[in-house]
Amino acid sequence: MHDDKGNWFPNELVEESNPNYIPKRVQVLIDNGSKAECKCCYSKEYLTFDHVNPTSKGGKDDNNNGQILCSRCNSIKSNKFISIKKLRKLVK
Numbered sequence: 001m002h003d004d005k006g007n008w009f010p011n012e013l014v015e016e017s018n019p020n021y022i023p024k025r026v027q028v029l030i031d032n033g034s035k036a037e038c039k040c041c042y043s044k045e046y047l048t049f050d051h052v053n054p055t056s057k058g059g060k061d062d063n064n065n066g067q068i069l070c071s072r073c074n075s076i077k078s079n080k081f082i083s084i085k086k087l088r089k090l091v092k
Contacts, residue, residue, distance in 0.1 A: 019045035026068055038070035040087050046071040054079040 022036070026047050030036050037044050050069040053059030056079045069077065076090050 022047055023049060025049035025063075025066065028063055029066055029068055032063065034068055037068065038073050039067050040069055040073040040077075040084055041091055043070040043072075048074045050074045050077060053081055057081055 026049050047068055048071050050067050051059050051065050052067050053065055055061050059065050073091055077087055
């Protein structure tokens with residue numbers, strides 16, 4: 001894919017820069033009943049798959065350990081194991 005100046009970008013970079021792009025792992029959670037919004041701030045843009053219990057802390061890499069967060073909330077949460085209630089206080 002090319003931008004208006006003729007520069008080439010891989011499709012995944014273009015998709016991820018689109019605020020309405022939904023990654024496949026997020027789509028699976030939506031298909032299984034999750035709302036298509038950030039569980040913390042309710043944004044519907046830049047959605048990401050987050051591990052509730054981070055894999056770096058021993059959490060499993062599966063959908064049972066997944067939740068939908070926007071990229072901003074996911075960055076703030078990082079690899080911490082914190083409740084959505086506490087995360088909302090950090091996001092403010």
